[in-house]
Amino acid sequence: MNERRQKILIVDDSEMNRDILADMLGDEFEIMEARNGIEAVNVLRSYSVEISLVLLDIVMPKMDGLEVLNIMNSYKWIQNIPVIMISAESGSSFIGRAYELGATDYIQRPFDVAVVHRRVQNAIMLHSQQKNLIGLVEEQIYETQKDQSLLINILSHVMEFRNGESGLHVAHVHTVTEILLQNLLKITDKYPLTPQEISLIATASSLHDIGKIAVDADILNKRDKLTPKELSLLKKHVEYGEQMLNDIPFYQNEALLRISREICRSHHERYDGSGYPDGLKGDDIPISAQVVALADVYDELTYRREIHHDIAVEKIVSGECGAFNPVLLKVLQFSADRIRAALRVKSLGGSRKDVERTMLEAISRSGIGVSQRTLELLEREREKYQFIASGSREIIFEAYLDPAMISFLDDGGEKLGVGDIVTDPVNDAKAVACFGEETLKKLFKSITSATGEKPEVSLECTIKIKGEPCKCRIVVMALYGKNSELESAIGKIYTLD
Secondary structure, eight states: OOOOOOEEEEEOSOHHHHHHHHHHHTTTSEEEEESSHHHHHHHHHHHGGGEEEEEEESSOSSSOHHHHHHHHHHTTGGGTSOEEEEESOOOHHHHHHHHHTTOOEEEESSOOHHHHHHHHHHHHHHHHHHHHHHHHHHHHHHHHHHHHHHHHHHHHHHHHHHTTSOSHHHHHHHHHHHHHHHHHHHHOSSSOOOHHHHHHHHHHGGGTTGGGGGSOHHHHTOOSOOOHHHHHHHHTHHHHHHHHHHTOSSOTTSHHHHHHHHHHHHTTOOTBSOSSSSOOBGGGSOHHHHHHHHHHHHHIIIIISOOOHHHHHHHHHHTTTOOOOHHHHHHHHHHHHHHHHHHHHHTTTOSHHHHHHHHHHHHHTTTOOOOHHHHHHHHHHHHHHHHHHHHTTOEEEEEEETTEEEEEOTTHHHHHTSOSEEESGGGOHHHHHHHOHHHHHHHHHHHHHOOSSSOEEEEEEEEEETTEEEEEEEEEEEEEOGGGOEEEEEEEEEEOO
16 A cells, blocks of 8 residues: 655746756655746645645746745745745845745755755654644643633533523623634734633633622522612622632632633723723723623623624614723624624524533543644634625635735635636736726725724725626725734625626
């Protein structure tokens, strides 16, 4: 039985250079070839997880090697695929820039067979060892976080059952909190949360109402309007929750416990100081509690009161449900489609027996380990599916500025007749035929004109969908990274006909 060979992608505009490298490596590796950077991006798009190494020329027409590295960074491919640059260029600026963009090594032409073999093998081996080490650490972290999440969710569900509810409120608040925090980082760098902190806040959100365990059940389950005295006793749950966590004899310095205490005490504070128990204003309220408060109110409207998603968002944004951080309100609007789709999935089978069964299944599976990388990939694909499903007829795309590129999700590129990836759109014949050169220029200009305060822009135009002219509105949300730098944009194309 032949062992499956690792794939190497050789990217060079010279057929001779590709042949030389293929001859050197073809006995040991499966060789894939690309004549320029555009072809390389398309190959990476289709086979990224299967490619073990890229040998990448620097100087090429249409799209050079540095531009390919830029795109690999945009799509995070560079994190999983080592790249060795190949070129006759010896200028330090080219080499230095390649290393800055994540290249693993550099081989100068003319090629030496022994050198090429050794560097290729070393790059693949070192990257494989690094992935194994990262995977081992991630498995350990995942097992710890899984146990924490399982215990917290069981405890929070017990509390929900005491209220006579299905327990889905806890799951909803966790989901909405996580989505809001992830999108918060895309809109502003004012709250520089790490992925670990986002995970901890989402986990801790499950305990936001744990203090209600200490509130009289008659008050919790009363159908009629509470008296002022009863309301005052109910509000005490925020202090009871904090006290319960303070009374835990161990782990008081652990981040999870600290964040849980913040959320328990402050998730009923409001941005204008009108909340309780301390009347905190603005960012004196911990960002963890601010986000959980917004998630809590959203689910109170949509799940408990069964108010339509769009109306609930309008009520919150208008201030009808209390004052919230203006930045978080923008995040809520930006996240609306994704939240609606995610909660639609969460809400399937929401009876108490369903929740109990889910809990038991989770416990029975708790000994099975899954790599964090696999979970992230599955979650990313699930989120894309939900976002697309929630939009029904819209065409969704991602746009990058440096270099200019548009990537269509699902079958959007096929509908427009332009392909999944369009590089250098203004000079791409199919893209120009579909959108028109002026529309493409306006699109990218509108993205660059967006700001952190007003990241959403739109324009109306006529484009061709399945070959037929159609009046459309393009709505784009600019996405910002560190130091508020514009990184990319995500958009939807709506038909107006």
